Amino acid sequence: MVKVLELAGVNKSFGKFQALKDVTFSIEEGEVFGFLGPNGAGKSTAIRTILGLLKRDSGKIELMGEDATSNVLESHKKIAYVPGDVFLWPNLTGGETIDLLLRLGGHERSKHTDELIKKFELDPKKKARTYSKGNRQKVALIAAFSADVDLYIFDEPTSGLDPLQERNFQEEVLKLKAAGKTVLLSSHILSEVEKMVDRVAIIRTGEIVKVGALTEMQELSAVNVRAVITDSEVVTGFAALDNFTQQNSKISFTVTHEQLPSVLAELAQAQVHDVQITPPTLEDMFMQFYLDNGVTANDQK
Incomplete structure (x- = not known):
């Protein structure tokens, strides 16, 4: 299988605080990969380092076999990214923002974009400054799902969405999976991830404590x-x-x-x-990896 993304021995510190400790995992073409941990565990730091928004201290990050951060502009053309809190240009409409985001990545608006706007129930004529948090998320999600790229990165993407739109998001991710696309999905909502992922990596205080197929991890758990x-x-x-x-x-x-x-x-x-x-749920396994080591989610904040 083709490795779309590979991290090997990635470290990142902020002063004396080491946010990432020898982070190592890879994602293969056509899989949905869950990146799990409570808030503060290092998920977003790792993703921003992959995107080149933060500079790693050491280690390797490769996208499609090439250094992902040596030419960030070129790397970003191969990636669609949605953060957990989206900020938009306040004077542009939602539709204008979607078009701009697509053009910045070298993509064109398509019929699929219009279908997504209807599906996510977004009013594209309203100014971004009038949007709620959920509507801002919708804009970024619609732009991401409209793009044809090698890797889709979603970092807590459903924050602010209602249950119906969360289900729409899950449906679109599964469509990407059916089309052979590759997805990195970071979340602390385990029930959401469980419906979509093939493999997961669990991160605790900046360290990867487990990587494996969901079915294999279930077989090893109670x-x-x-x-x-x-x-x-x-x-x-x-x-x-x-x-x-x-x-x-x-x-x-x-x-x-x-x-x-x-x-x-x-x-x-x-x-x-x-x-x-x-079999154990993903939440059961997640808590096992945390509580077996005397760590609670509050310790990560």
């Missing part, structure tokens, strides 16, 4: 078990399991894949009426 039993006397045998809860005859807990066969055998002895076994 599974969630919910059951309805009739023999309440055996409940004590499950009470020591992780995350155990009980509500009358309903019990739930988490176990590793290795523990699962023996636990199922014990459940059979408890006269099970119903059992549900589900």
